[in-house]
Amino acid sequence: MLPEVRIIGSGRHTPDEDLRELVRQEGDDWDEFASRITFVASSADDGSDLAEAVAVAEKELGDEATRLVYLSVPPSAAGGMVRMLEREGLHERAHLVLEKPFGTDLASAKELDEVLLDVFAPEQLFRIDHFLGKEAVQNILVLRFANGLFEPVWNAAHVAYVQIDVPEAIGIEGRASFMESTGTFRDMISTHLFQLLGFVALEPPTVIDAKGLHEEKAKAFRAIRALDPAKVVFGQYEGYRDEDGVADDSRVETFVALEARIDNWRWKGVPFYLRTGKALAEGRRTITIGFREPPLEVFPCTADGEPNELVLELTDDAKVYVDLRAKKPGPALDIAHARLSLELEQAFPDDTAVEAYERLLLDAMRGDHTLFTSTEEVERLWALCDPVLADPPQVQSYAQGSWGPQAALDLPGDRGWRLR
Template identity: 40%
Template structure:
């Protein structure tokens, strides 16, 4: 198998030791002028390590993108997302020198904790889940800015205490009044939290500073609820203050879709209906729902994954070239795709839902979805969903996009496969190409980030025999820089006010317009099909593609 290597010269040598290392204070991109706390200790950047910084400013390899004076408030700080992703990401950003000296982290949850108790929780999460090495000096600087607010979301006194903590941090840490509020809470609490922020004046920034809201998916459970939630949130925050997290958009490979298409002349000319036969977008998990019955039941694979992750991947794959790589230009092109989506006329024939059943998987017997703790045995929630969509525009007319997502499948993988039409004429004997498949470009989002190109090549020997081969590009083998974890990139972007990788409310609503008719059809027509855990989904999904003379890829 061939491996691609990145071209170009090696990065310049690191600056001499006597050269002063840049500091976050000197390079901040913030427009605020609030002073830093007098006793703030800046951990210098390592000049040599700076060349390997995956979050550096693209305009100059030597200048990382560093957040200005700011703080982050996390609601629901005791949850798994906070412990496994958010807290470690904050530490990793600090360890890379990408947070200001006075950066502050405030936790809000129903716990009888003091500040030091919260700091210990963060410490343990960082030790277990951080991607960078633990450095005591970085930890001490970060820990000095940690505060904890105990209370419920309807507790006015708790929000008053939060307001006092924000004011105190402005004075002692020099945050400049700049705070992002991260709602790592179940969606039913979104309205209450944002309304409390408005009631207690926390959503209104002091002059010259900013306030932002970060909201996790799912954003609504259908179009009506999404519109209602958008109205509530926008009553408190302006649209450009709201950052809706889709962590898939923070992954390097997803961002590389745009680089692949628009920075390379070899791909864009064939990225259309004249050459592409169909596109498959897959997100497969090899695990069940675990302990998430309370969240998952009633939502299902289509609402949990297709409505956001997969439709976003489809939009990036199908969109026209934006006039610039900025939030408004990307929104414009993605919306064109979502608005052009056409559902199949026969939803029964071209959509499938399923539930995983008891079976042997990986040498272990696993229970089915209906046997999971907390699941109603009569539940109709889908753990597998597959749909066929078409995009009615000049580039893609007639090209089907097949989207599928599921739990307890053969292996964990997320990929986009652009499958090309067969050659219109072949001079080779049919026996020479008996096993030859269709050319394909496969973008691997996880777990092995990279790209594979599949094409036919002659087998060495005296006869003309052609066989499928692949050329493989892997991030880990082609670059010395490590890919940042998605939440590192997204949290930093929130602090910088960079909205490029965050879906806007228009995209959310257009996505629900696509999915709602499918969900309504499923509700009115029977139960999900059963499929064996460890398989690749129900037989009905294979039949769906077979009707079109196609078959699913086996990742």
């Protein structure tokens, strides 16, 4: 799908190993593709070698060449790198992709936005959140808006709760510096999980495009009630402080669970439960829509108290299923749980899913902002998160391989978490 490209990696130091060997892939076309990859060192103070390498690449590609600049740097370094791009003229004809987190709080996010918009036009900016590039996440929109079965019941009259659950089985995997400076709340809640909430909760846009989705997500975020400190749980897995690079008295959270409420006509009274963390029982990405019970029990026996649930597994081989009750075969009117399932790989065997970053980088090249986040969304989410960061809850310990602190397990009440 790529056009003719040249890829220039850059960082403060040249890697010990050739970049092409670091990213080597198997395949007959690799050697030809690898010939397009180079590396030069650069920093916020000096980008001259990078500018020269870009000039050489553009001369090879011709006058129609455009630039895609991808910044995967800490928020504290982003402003300086943007100014370097401006000094070297690399902002011209460029699309700039920014990796999250976008700032560390509302004030720093606004400062970064001022620098960005001083150098780049809004249409040049692409704030990337790779969760939004997942096939399964986009399928949320299709399930809702392309099927008369779901949209009429996608509201508080029929939905009892929503769970957005992204546990990770791995620990920090040598990323102590990042975790100590950022924490899980900034890394996951203010970005990935709230963005998933936006896809679940938004009103139907007039058309599925960048403007429509950004407007409706921003409206949903504006309707989120201020987070109740009593409904936010921070945790830290046992042994985290023994990791290399972690302070002996660290209070950084490796786990967050919270309840959010949306005060609008569609969602008034429906709790949204968000959970994510490191070193948990398993790695999953699951959205669960729990439906209300029928108003009258007409059968003399009920399977049990577990309700109907629509479950979206946000894996690369995306799955959607509905848990419901059905009559067990046999002479008695016995009720049991059954499942309707949709596996995308089986439903579309001749089609290949595109990995999230593949999709988003291709969109950035094409100038399509649909699956990227807007300035308004980013600033509204920081406004929601800032009070929690200013006065965080006490960090509670939890065992590695568990589902987090007991306070988090209790958060959804008697129903509990689907993943448990």
